[in-house]
Amino acid sequence: MQPNDVQVLAFDIFGTVVDWHGSIVREVGALYPQVDADAFVLAWRAGYQPAMQRVRSGELGWTLIDDLHRMVLDEILPRFGLAQLGEDERRHLNRVWHRLDPWPDSVQGLTRLKRRYTITSLSNGNIGLLTNMAKRAGLPWDCVLSAEVFRAYKPDPATYLGVARVFGLPPQQVMLVAAHHEDLEGARACGLRTAYIERPHEFGAAHPKDVSPQPGNDLHCASLMALADRLGC
Known part of the structure; x- marks a missing residue:
């Protein structure tokens, strides 16, 4: 070449x-020490490709990654004992991908x-x-x-x-x-x-x-x- x-x-x-993995593990571990941060982050990321596939297939109209990340986040929070998080906490956590x-x-x-x-x-x-x-x-x-x-x-x-x-x-x-x-x-x-x-x-x-x-x-x-x-x- x-x-x-x-x-x-x-x-x-x-x-x-x-x-992405190390960054989010560090932040989740600091915010929610009771959570297995490694498992949480891997579960969140595991929803990334399936969420985009819903857009590619036409099931969803054009949707930003911020919004797809939020959909996956809302889905996994109960699994990790975080169903009680309010809107402000969810929004802040979702924006960890910006940080x-x-x-x-x-x-x-x-x-x-x-x-x-x-x-x-x-x-x-x-x-x-x-x-x-x-x-x-x-x-x-x-x-x-x-x-x-x-x-x-x-x-x-x-x-x-x-x-x-x-x-x-x-x-x-x-x-x-x-x-x-x-x-x-x-x-x-x-x-x-x-x-x-x-x-x-x-x-x-x-x-x-x-x-x-x-x-x-x-x-x-x-x-x-x-x-x-x-x-x-």
Whole structure:
């Protein structure tokens, strides 16, 4: 791969740039010490794809991730003895997704990559969520793109091709950077370049993830700093 061929790096966010599991475990553990925070967070995340599938299938009209997160949250609270939470507490807890901490390498890695490339988010998270997260965490995006812009959730081709369209580029001049092979497969099918980032503890240290290289990706890197090294930044 010739790095100069790529003009835009588009980043998956949850798990790739930010540590959703660790961040929410810490906050839930502080707010509700009686709850098994690890199990709670994994149950909340387990509802993420099924909720988006309801939108993809047409069962639900277009619905923001904030609202899908809230639907799943309301469903799991009784299971963890938190059915008594009032509206204000539920709203505050649901917005924990706006307050996720970056992985230790993320800000420095993105800052290096930004010197040479246009860097943008490409997340299923909604624009308000991504903007609040970036402001709090110091994520130095040039642009915040979201499934909300295209009214389609990844891996719908409208998301990947939408990035290329926004910047007026052919798909092969956009690279998706993600810690999820299914996301990268969707991008490759649309002609984008792909870089896999290892995040073995995305689901917590107790639930290590297989981060073995898979064929098809242009790059396989241990971190965003390693990606910056590979791309000469």
